[in-house]
Amino acid sequence: MTRPPSTGHGWASCSDCTSPVHPDDRFCETCGARRPDPRDRVELVADRLGAVSDRGVRHRHNEDAVGIRSVSDGGRGSARITVVCDGVSRGARPDLASQAAVDAALDVLVTGVEDPDTSSRAAVRAASSAVVRLSTRAPVDLPPACTFVSAVVVGRTATVASVGDSRVYWLPRSEGGARPLTVDDSWRHEAVATGSLGEAAAARDRRRHAITAWLGADAAPLDPRVTTVHLDAPGVLVACTDGLWNRLRGPDDLAELVASAPDDPLAVARRLVGEALDRAELDNITAAVIDVPAPTTDTDLPEES
Amino acid sequence: MTTPSPTPAAAPSPTVVEQEAADRLVLRGRVHQTLHLARDAEEVHAIVSVDAEGAGTAVPDDTPEAAEVIVIDTSTSTTHPAGTDRAIAEAATAAVREMRDGVHFAVLAGTDVVRRVWPTDGGLVPADATSRAQAISALEVTKVGGGTRIGRWLRAAGELLADHPGAIRHTILLTDGRNEHEERATLDLAIEDTKDVMNCDCRGVGDLWRFDELHAVSSAMHGTTRRVADASGLAEDFREMMAASMAKEVPEVALRLWTPVGARVRLVSQSAPEAVDLTARRTDVDEQVGLYPTGAWGGEQRDFHLAIDVPSGHPGQTRHAARVDFVRIWPDDSTTTLDQQFLRRLPTGGEDGKDQAWITATWTDDPDIDTGRAEQVQRAETENRIAEKIRAAMSAVGRGPAAEAEAEDLLRVAREWAVGIGQDELVRQIDELFDPETDTYRPGGPSRAQALDLEIITTWRPVQTRDTEG
Secondary structure, three states, X not given: OOOOHHHOOOOEEOOOOOOEEOOOOOEOOOOOEEOOOHXXXXXXXXXXXXXXXEOOOOOOOOOEEEEEEEEEOOOOOEEEEEEEEEEXXXXXXXXXXXXXXXXXXXXXXXXXXXXXXXXXXHHHHHHHHHHHHHHHHOOOXXXXXXXXXXXXXXXXXEEEEEEOOOEEEEEEOOOOOOEEOOOOOEHHHHHHHOOOOOHHHHHHOOOOOOEOOOEEOOOOOOOOEEEEEEOOOOEEEEEEOHHHHOXXXXXXXXXXXXXXXXXXXXXXXXXXXXXXXXXXXXOOEEEEEEEEOOOOOHHHOOOOO | OOOOOOOOOOOOOOOHHHHHHXXXXXXXXXXXXXXXEEOOOOEEEEEXXXXXXXXXXXXXXXXXXXEEEEEEEOOHHHHOOOOHHHHHHHHHHHHHHHOOOOOEXXXXXXXXXXXXXXXXXXXXXXOOHHHHHHHHHHHHOOOOOOOOOHHHHHHHHXXXXXXXXXXXXXXXXXXXXXXXXXOHHHHHHHHHHHOOOOEEEEEEEOOOOOHHHHHHHHHHOOOOEEEEOOHHHHHHHHHHHHHHHHOOOEOOEEEXXXXXXXXXXXXXXXXXXXXXXXXXXXXXXXXXXEEEEOOOEOOEEEEEEEEEEOOOOOOOOEEEEEXXXXXXXXXXXXXXXOEEEEEEEOOOOOEEEEOOEEEEEEEEOOOOOOOOOOHHHHHHHHHHHHHHHHHHHHHOOOOOHHHHHHHHHXXXXXXXXXXXXXXXXXXXXXXXXXXXXXXXXXXXXXXXXXXXHHHHHOOEOOOOOOOOOO
């Protein structure tokens, strides 16, 4: 945070009227403007990882949460981990729900990279418990809830877990082969899968954003979809909330944007989120990017024992 | 820190007892507002409803000092109808009987001049068995004769009460006639000079007094104006007024308002139960903070309506339009913050509690988001419009057929609105003089008494429904 020296130690300046603002104040004492919430725009970077989460224009708070971790385990090499959650706006404190889920899941995933399938399932359970605990603090009609998606890349193997309609895409650098690795727990997906509606009709239906599974006290018993895939080409893995995929038409569209961005995970995340904002997306938007280099890269080889 | 700046000075403590008295009142409030404004909109409205809980008689040894002056009309007019003068004296007697031990009191008789009924000279006297008996004896031999100069009565009461700074200071003023021996400007000046010294309840006996005169007194002094149909009901009414006054626990409370630089305060009013516009009564603390007097408080419920123009923001931006809390005003004009908490419903369904009422604005372009006024605000605004229509209609009583026809139309509209917001008692009272089938006055037209009653009821409004959740 920039703190103009003229305003004294620790004081910031109001983004609206430029008056000095005490660091503890949430609102400017001069013009009343709410100070930007640190979560309004989150940018994270780690080794071969980058993530951007943006409040967008419709919501008062950024109800999406994102976390990234880069860890090296003792034997098989290093792992890249991300968790992305989208708070359900109809519930209480969706911003707390998504953050609690991300924090709890990351704690589990960083300690279980030797068996990503097992640790991904454990991470979903931990995230679920963390969200349920929020609702026991303040009983309300609609308890806090959120979606969940995690991706763990170890070597050339990706393990993804999802609950709800947040997604992971695999976007290889070469043309073709871009595809989602997750399946939505959503009314739209189920309507199409069961053949009751065509894809175009489902996409226009007012229920298109309704999800059929989530984390929270009022959720159905957990049945996370966990998938492990082999990545045989250089590319990027993108974990995102519906704010991103609402406006970007399918994996090829995304792959094109990635190809046009600098070869850097944070730059790619910025490009994706920026494009969604440019296309007038109103919702919170989050994209986390894991860079998967060409197979020859040394760091993907097992460490010498 | 998010307290209104400047941070209130440390509590001055003239005596230990007074300092403790500040803690006798605990406020719980709620903010009713819609959180969003359309692009370029600047006007923010909110109702702040406050429930005050007093310590009551839980700590009888710690009751705050109280000072009470009773002013009774002894002008010549009180001999008509016969016995009115006696009933007035008996009502004062009932009030004296109700006086708690230790309350400093006096009884004054008002005509063109002010006569001391009890005590006959000196300042206020503490109530005890002896002083109450002496005051009651003095009331038995009250003489009648002379004019009506209410401004002088107020000044006399104010002079006696000025010697008791920091006490709960209250005057009961009773008259049966118009302020006919004094210019209105003289009365207004007397109100101005005494309004900071005391709270005052007014009672009009019969139907020859003027609502606007007594209401000017009571609204400036945080009290009520009521009509007493005949003198026989006075004793009970006086007992109730005394009890209400004795139940006050903090003598002077002000609404403290913080607004952003560049904001304009359109309205600060107590919207219920007694409607009082406080907008013009601001005392500046600084450019952004002002105090609005609300009189003495005990355990009670009140609602306040605020309307603030703030510089508009861009869509997605949130701004504090105002922050409100309540402070005790001490005799040296210093302030201490009362114990208070305000709840606000969040758009996500949760609630947050703060020691100030936060009134915010978030601008939006989204047509699906409600940017209108909160239901509670709309209700308060409707009540104001109803009161305007009724007062305009009643001021036309006795002014000829053209004015009456216009008045009937005003009443028709007022009645429609009152029905719309479920003000059943007001509708019932309108229907006593107005026939909704024909939209005309009932045969014979409204009597003076009916007109007074209708004007009075516009000053009283039910407080907003309290949310019992949580």
